Amino acid sequence: MGKTITEKIFEAHLKDEPFSGTQVISLDVVMCHEITTPIAIADLEWRGKDRVFDPSKIKAVIDHVTPAKDSKSAMQGKIMREWAKRNGIKDFFDVGKNGVCHALFPEKGFIRPGYTVIMGDSHTCTHGAFGAFAAGVGTTDLEVGILKGVCAFRRPDSIKINLTGKLQFGVFAKDVILEVIRVLTVNGATDKVVEFRGPVVDAMTMEERMTLCNMAIEAGGTSGVCLPDAQTVEYLWPFIQNDYAGKDAAVADFKKWHSDSDATYVATYGIDVSKLEPATTVGYKPDQVKKLSEVGDVVINQVYIGSCTNGRLSDLEIAASVIKGTKLADNVRGVVSPATPAIFSQAMEMGLLRIFMDAGYCVVNPTCGACLGMSTGVLAEGEVCASTTNRNFNGRMGKGGMVHLMSPASAAASGITGKLTDPRKFMIKKGE
Amino acid sequence: MKTFGGPVLFLDRSDINTDEIIPAKYLTEVKKEALKPYLLEDLKMDGFNPAGSWRSSSRVVVTRSNFGCGSSREHAPWALEVNDITCVIAVSYARIFRQNMFNGGMLAIELPESTVNEIFELGKNGALGCAVEVDKSKLIFSWNGGSKEFDFSISDFDRALVKAGGWVEFADARY
Ligand code: SF4
Numbered sequence: 073m074g075k076t077i078t079e080k081i082f083e084a085h086l087k088d089e090p091f092s093g094t095q096v097i098s099l100d101v102v103m104c105h106e107i108t109t110p111i112a113i114a115d116l117e118w119r120g121k122d123r124v125f126d127p128s129k130i131k132a133v134i135d136h137v138t139p140a141k142d143s144k145s146a147m148q149g150k151i152m153r154e155w156a157k158r159n160g161i162k163d164f165f166d167v168g169k170n171g172v173c174h175a176l177f178p179e180k181g182f183i184r185p186g187y188t189v190i191m192g193d194s195h196t197c198t199h200g201a202f203g204a205f206a207a208g209v210g211t212t213d214l215e216v217g218i219l220k221g222v223c224a225f226r227r228p229d230s231i232k233i234n235l236t237g238k239l240q241f242g243v244f245a246k247d248v249i250l251e252v253i254r255v256l257t258v259n260g261a262t263d264k265v266v267e268f269r270g271p272v273v274d275a276m277t278m279e280e281r282m283t284l285c286n287m288a289i290e291a292g293g294t295s296g297v298c299l300p301d302a303q304t305v306e307y308l309w310p311f312i313q314n315d316y317a318g319k320d321a322a323v324a325d326f327k328k329w330h331s332d333s334d335a336t337y338v339a340t341y342g343i344d345v346s347k348l349e350p351a352t353t354v355g356y357k358p359d360q361v362k363k364l365s366e367v368g369d370v371v372i373n374q375v376y377i378g379s380c381t382n383g384r385l386s387d388l389e390i391a392a393s394v395i396k397g398t399k400l401a402d403n404v405r406g407v408v409s410p411a412t413p414a415i416f417s418q419a420m421e422m423g424l425l426r427i428f429m430d431a432g433y434c435v436v437n438p439t440c441g442a443c444l445g446m447s448t449g450v451l452a453e454g455e456v457c458a459s460t461t462n463r464n465f466n467g468r469m470g471k472g473g474m475v476h477l478m479s480p481a482s483a484a485a486s487g488i489t490g491k492l493t494d495p496r497k498f499m500i501k502k503g504e
Numbered sequence: 505m506k507t508f509g510g511p512v513l514f515l516d517r518s519d520i521n522t523d524e525i526i527p528a529k530y531l532t533e534v535k536k537e538a539l540k541p542y543l544l545e546d547l548k549m550d551g552f553n554p555a556g557s558w559r560s561s562s563r564v565v566v567t568r569s570n571f572g573c574g575s576s577r578e579h580a581p582w583a584l585e586v587n588d589i590t591c592v593i594a595v596s597y598a599r600i601f602r603q604n605m606f607n608g609g610m611l612a613i614e615l616p617e618s619t620v621n622e623i624f625e626l627g628k629n630g631a632l633g634c635a636v637e638v639d640k641s642k643l644i645f646s647w648n649g650g651s652k653e654f655d656f657s658i659s660d661f662d663r664a665l666v667k668a669g670g671w672v673e674f675a676d677a678r679y
Binding site: 087088090091092093094096107108110111114115119121136137142144145147148151192193194196208209210211212213215216219220222224226258259262263292294357444445446463465466467468471 | 528676
């Protein structure tokens with residue numbers, strides 16, 4: 073019987089099966105940020121076990137609240153900094169070099185096809201875009217990962233999402249994943265890996281695949297995953313060029329992580345993306361999705377462009393192309409956070425930041441910040457935000473605030489009109 | 505092993521997320537005890553008062569499906585734990601939350617929807633207590649004038665974590 077990519081990765085990393093159905097796997101990368109790691113560090117110290125299993129496999133960043141906004145967040149950064157130093161963790165990204173974890177770590181080439189990755193962060197599923205098994209975990213799993221380099225999972229079943237058709241003008245990876253979540257519902261993928269397949273995924277860039285995999289958790293998924301191919305090799309080439317004779321050889325090698333054609337899935341969904349329109353969420357759950365053309369007049373107070381879902385260069389480019397030459401509506405504030413320093417500096421060189429600033433946006437440093445209602449753009453009670461982030465829970469971006477999730481193009485268009493807006497009328501079709 | 509059982513707090517809603525269990529603004533705390541006053545602070549649910557008397561009395565939560573969805577923050581189970589709530593009973597959980605409960609040596613028990621409905625009905629008799637017999641996999645609900653037993657099952661691994669006191673203890677002894 074054939075195997076899925078996830079089953080192959082588990083088999084290659086299986087360390088123990090303490091009980092039937094429970095698999096303990098070895099970890100290639102353990103990623104850490106300042107919100108969920110300090111308590112693990114404190115517990116390790118308390119147990120007299122302030123060690124790491126392999127400093128080269130630990131990647132750490134201060135990203136959620138940075139630069140520190142108060143004494144407490146400053147203390148979290150200090151704990152991380154001192155821990156990384158005394159444990160010889162070289163890949164530690166402090167203020168000035170830091171960015172949103174799920175944008176920064178791929179950019180550094182830390183994730184490879186076939187890897188196993190955990191982090192104390194639910195959107196770790198993003199890294200599945202590289203053909204890895206990447207799962208968000210809690211602090212205790214993280215602590216054991218740091219100390220022992222292992223993590224336990226139930227034997228992972230997979231759901232296959234087959235994406236066919238052609239994306240219409242103005243429709244993006246974000247609209248696709250919102251549709252997938254609408255179909256799966258918020259717990260339709262619980263305890264399962266969401267495998268994104270089909271010609272639409274094959275044609276997507278790595279940035280678009282990361283947007284897809286990023287939100288697998290919003291359907292409850294343990295992870296999202298795409299099969300590694302020429303796109304993956306192209307993205308990773310600077311980091312793997314010494315390992316392979318050429319790109320073709322790398323593509324051929326990565327095929328070992330492809331799901332077999334007779335692999336078993338607990339469910340398969342076919343979605344024809346040709347029928348999709350620009351979409352948004354309209355409630356406190358990410359599966360409450362509607363076409364923007366059907367939401368009516370929803371007045372907004374803020375536009376937020378950034379996060380691990382849509383704060384990458386291509387996202388800023390699309391948003392800037394919509395915004396160029398316009399101004400934010402009177403009732404709207406705009407905040408844009410390029411997700412990493414590299415993205416920030418590229419956006420600066422390309423003149424994108426100038427376009428945002430001319431339109432009236434506040435450009436802030438790379439950080440999670442407003443995405444989880446911690447800093448740089450928190451909403452006031454009763455305020456509404458058009459946001460490129462991934463979570464619209466009640467209070468997520470500030471107590472009493474309402475978050476509408478959408479693509480960067482849609483968020484940008486909404487900023488111009490001051491209401492939730494279908495971006496197509498603000499976009500110019502290529503070749504026209 | 506931790507102690508389990510006591511007065512029940514009913515949370516009659518599905519999809520209660522970790523932001524509702526403990527809002528993100530408290531995640532800068534680096535001590536679990538500090539989370540105590542903020543448990544369920546942002547939960548919007550008819551008839552629920554985050555500052556109600558349940559805070560001091562409740563030891564068990566009974567709720568609907570997909571409890572603990574959203575963020576991976578273990579602050580959610582910790583916020584329960586520092587309020588002496590060590591057992592949650594639900595139709596289903598988000599994976600990370602469920603694992604976090606067992607990783608901390610706590611119980612996240614799954615029961616069929618019809619059984620959970622029945623427990624909600626029992627709650628209408630007035631204050632409900634729940635005794636938990638981990639070894640016998642039994643829950644005994646009692647109220648003024650009656651009691652009712654239910655069996656539950658957890659995986660062998662989850663049981664081992666509860667017995668060991670958590671995943672760090674289990675992993676440290678084994679790997
Ligand atoms: S950008 Fe938002 S969703 Fe992504 S890691 Fe940061 S807080 Fe989490």
